[in-house]
Amino acid sequence: MMATLRSLSGLLFSVSLTLLGLIAVTFFIGRVVPIDPVLAVVGDRAGAEVVERVRVEMGLHLPLYQQFWDYLGHVLRGDFGNSVLTANPVAEDIRRLFPATLELATAATLIGVVVGVPLGVAAAVWRGRWLDHVIRVVSLVGYSVPVFWLALVGLLVFYAELGLVVGPGRIDIYMEETVPFVSGVILFDSLLAGDREVFWNALSHLLLPAAILGYFSLAYIARMTRGFMIEQLSEEYIVTARAKGLAPARVVWGHALGNVRVQLITVIALAYAGLLEGSVLTETVFSWPGLGRYITGSLLNADMNAVLGGTLVVGAVFVGVNLLTDLLYRFLDPRVR
Amino acid sequence: MTVSAQETLTFPASRASAGLAWLCRVWRELAANPLTLAGIMVIVGLLVMAVAAPGMTSYDPLAQDLSQRLLPPSTAHWCGTDELGRDIFARIVYGARITLRIVLLVLAVVAPAGLLVGCAAGYLGGWVDAVLMRITDIFLAFPKLILALALVAALGPGLDNAVIAIALTAWPPFARIVRARTVSLREAEFVQAARLMGAGRARIIVAHIVPLCLPPLVVRMTLEMSGIILTAAGLGFLGLGAQPPLPEWGTMISTGRAFLLDQWWVATMPGIAIFVVSLGFNLFGDGLRDVLDPKTETRV
Secondary structure, three states, X not given: OHHHHHHHHHHHHHHHHHHHHHHHHHHHHHHHOOOOHHHHHHOOOOOHHHHHHHHHHOOOOOOHHHHHHHHHHHHHOOOOOXXXXXXXXXXXXXXXXXXXXXXXXXXXXXXXXXXXXXXXXXXXXXXXXHHHHHXXXXXXXXXXXXXXXXXXXXXXXXXXXXOOOOOOOOOOHHHOOOOOOOOOOHHHHHHXXXXXXXXXXXXXXXXXXXXXXXXXXXXXXXXXXXXXXXXHHOOHHHHHHHHOOOOHHHHHHHHHHHHHXXXXXXXXXXXXXXXXXXXXXXXXXXXXXXXXXXXXXXXXXXXXXXXXXXXXXHHHHHHHHHXXXXXXXXXXXXXXX | OOOOHHHHHOOOOOHHHHHHHHHHHHHHHHHHOHHHHHHHHHHHHHHHHHHOXXXXXXXXXXXXXXXXXXXXXOOOOOOOEOOOOOEHHXXXXXXXXXXXXXXXXXXXXXXXXXXXXXXXXXXXXXXXXXXXXXXXXXXXXXXXXHXXXXXXXHXXXXXXXXXXXXXXXXXXXXXXXXXXXXXXXXXXXXXXXXXXXXXXXXXXXXXXXXXXXXXXXXXXXXXXXXXXXXXXXXXXXXXXXXXXXXXXXXXXXXXXXXXXXXXXXXXXXXXXHHHHHHHHHHHHHHHHHHHHOOOOOOOO
């Protein structure tokens, strides 16, 4: 029990150190890397008076360690400053937009797990056969293709040519904000409001971007599952289970897959976090009003507060997902406990 | 990897001959795998395109001809023309130079940095290890593209700044791999022997540990190349990497986006180039790993 507590507190300590490091990195990017941070805020047409005022407002006349201390205090209170572009506090913008990214990434991960795990298992069972080769190609393509390009081609083929899906955006314009904002996840909110029309409309908008992003997590999950399963299937307990006459399906899905579930959770969590990255580009292509598009949009308008706030939140989510995985790992794997 | 009885009995006559024999063996094993061979061919193709670009196309990648704008692929323009009448095939061929330049510049910074950090952390241990690996973890905690985006936002868009941003985000995996290898070598018998004979830290690291860190490092480099290419293309697509009129593939897709529905080739063709090149590096890297570093099957 003591050992568990000690390892848990060690984990928390290391996570908070990492978070502190994240904040330090964004601080440096915002304050130290630009040749003139004031210029980045006010633009090059501002007068000397304005420049001086902003300099003091930003605290740039203070020594660096004090600037960092102030920055840290603001960030820990959830204050990332105001966005130049939307004039809202950045934290508020992020709270409003993050559910959209969450919705997209979750749907994509679901696709990745539901399709990827069985594919990986099948590839391991029929190792070296045609299905294995097909899956190898699928995952290699997933590692090699630019996500924004695949999204564009997907739009071209499934929307423009075949007309199978609806176009970009998260929902048809005339339906926007027809259901009350509860969680921000439209699929959930519309169900809560009992509005079926909005639900189906949102789902049809979600389909293509989620499938494109899901392909990438599928490629990764299938490949990793295959590796884990091959390792397990060569273990002696599998031979024993087969020898005593258990049905092959039970051996594979019950025994072997049961033993890789802990590793699988890690992989799925990594894939989920990785989608945050893919979503930056995918959201841009699909005009998906999420965090990714917010970051890139602010970037093109030199809105540093928004960029750094978004970056920090994504990094923190990354760390959070990893922490959660670590905890689940400890919980599920008795050897770590 | 079967070693025949003949081979085990004959010894190489010199160091050079041993090295040559090793190179031959690596090459034979690489060439035995058709997929690896395909990857090598793609990489060679990229090199040829970059070096011999003027010989491969008679068009100027920057020359505009508005009477020829947005033409579909034909025998005159293999990949069609873009919105300013420039030949897309020529732009892709010349774009190989930019892609290659980005990859090589990034690797030239990142591989030595990873080697330095990894060796120092792994061999010295203690607080040096703790601090260096903590920093590595912090950089790994950001998704690469997003950190690169933030960096470019601070530095300003452009090809050189994109290279700096990618390099700053790409070194952690290298440091991790080198550190793991160094830790496993630190107490090896041959290192202890060298230490007994009075070799200093620097000498042990440079002469005994670094050479053995190179194979996994090289494997990692080839596997990371596709990631670097994709990140660079992503930055270009968002308008933060190479700036127009430079024929960078990601930037080309970004301009082609406006014509996607009616002139599909403008955005599609450069994407195929990115895909093929990054697939080539992945295939080559996979094959190289099987030959040089067979124990590590999974990738991070």
